[in-house]
Amino acid sequence: xxxxVAPEWDRAALVVxxxxxxxxxxxxxxxxxxxxxxxxxxxxxxxRRAGRPIVHVVRLYAPGGTDTDLPRRAEILAGREVAAPGxxxxxxxxxxxxxxxxxxxxxxxxxxxxxxxxxxxILFKPRWSxxxxxxxxxxxxxxxxxxxxxxxxxxxxxxxxxxFDASERDFRAVLVEDATSQATPERLQDLRLIGVSVADxxxxxxxxxxx
Numbered sequence: 001x002x003x004x005v006a007p008e009w010d011r012a013a014l015v016v017x018x019x020x021x022x023x024x025x026x027x028x029x030x031x032x033x034x035x036x037x038x039x040x041x042x043x044x045x046x047x048r049r050a051g052r053p054i055v056h057v058v059r060l061y062a063p064g065g066t067d068t069d070l071p072r073r074a075e076i077l078a079g080r081e082v083a084a085p086g087x088x089x090x091x092x093x094x095x096x097x098x099x100x101x102x103x104x105x106x107x108x109x110x111x112x113x114x115x116x117x118x119x120x121x122i123l124f125k126p127r128w129s130x131x132x133x134x135x136x137x138x139x140x141x142x143x144x145x146x147x148x149x150x151x152x153x154x155x156x157x158x159x160x161x162x163x164f165d166a167s168e169r170d171f172r173a174v175l176v177e178d179a180t181s182q183a184t185p186e187r188l189q190d191l192r193l194i195g196v197s198v199a200d201x202x203x204x205x206x207x208x209x210x211x
Contacts, residue, residue, distance in 0.1 A: 005195035007174050009207040013053040013145040014043060015130055017152030017159045019096060020058055022089035028082055030154045032181035039179035039201040041095055043151055044120075048098075050208040053143050054120040055113075056092055057130040057152075057162075060085045060105055069127050085109065092122070111135060119143075128161035137169055147172040149204065151179035155187050167194050174199050 019040060023030045047054050061068055063079045076082065083090040085105035094100035101116045108114060108124035111134065115121050123134055130136050140148065148166040150159050150173065159180055166173045173196045177183045188198050 005172055005197065007147045007149070007172050007197055007199075007207070009147065010211045011145055012047075012147040012149050012174075012208075013055065013140055013143065014047045014149045014151070015136075015162060016040065016044065016054070016056045016096070017130060017150060017162060018057065018059055018154065019092060019152045020083055020089065021091050021093060022083040022087075023153050024093060026083075026089040030181050033153045036151075036153075036179050036181050037093060037095065039176070040151060042201050043149075043176060043179050043204060044096055046205045046208045047149075048117065048120070050211045051119060052208065052211070053140070053145060054117070055130070055136065055139065056096070056116075056120075056122045057125050057134075057136075057158075058090065058092065058103065058108070058122060059083050059158075060090055060103075060109060060124055062109075067126055113139060125158075128158045129165040130158070130162040131165040131169065132161075140171070145171070147174060149174040149176060149199075151176040153181050155180050155182045155184075160187070160191070163191055163196050164194065167196065173197070174204075176201055176204055 022028050024033050061076050061082045063081050068076045098117045104114050113121040125134050148171045163173050178200045
């Protein structure tokens with residue numbers, strides 16, 4: 001029987017969610033995220049070697065702005081600076097990027113893809129899911145991607161939202177558990193129930209080495 005959920009590694013893209021200084025070691029540190037940086041570094045390196053697409057997805061909160069998720073809207077409206085455009089806290093840790101690039105907030109907030117490598121981009125998302133009000137789906141379809149591999153910051157929020165939206169768009173979906181913070185057995189089982197494959201960094205490296 002054909003499996004419609006098994007990863008197709010030769011058609012896979014890596015989507016790294018919200019791995020930014022603010023959430024790794026800043027004022028809104030998410031526990032466990034800093035510990036995932038070594039595995040995330042291995043993942044992006046493996047996808048680069050395989051020539052497969054990588055999208056680093058980030059949050060940017062303009063102080064005083066209204067276009068933000070409801071749980072954080074009051075504090076952002078009050079002027080709190082959290083991953084503010086142009087700030088050091090908004091940046092992706094340099095070790096995950098080809099040349100330590102800084103974000104281009106004007107381009108990103110306008111919905112553009114910031115190109116940082118032959119198949120590597122940065123994308124801004126305004127809410128939990130990387131597919132919500134972004135061009136991610138079109139970006140992946142144009143590259144014949146069938147499998148979305150997700151890793152990054154805080155599984156119960158943005159990675160989870162992205163995986164559900166990937167499944168709803170008929171992408172095969174993979175979560176890399178040892179490269180994602182706040183992963184628990186219960187949360188992983190919830191994802192398996194919608195057909196998400198759960199992998200670790202070493203197994204992804206092995207699969208991509210065959211591509």
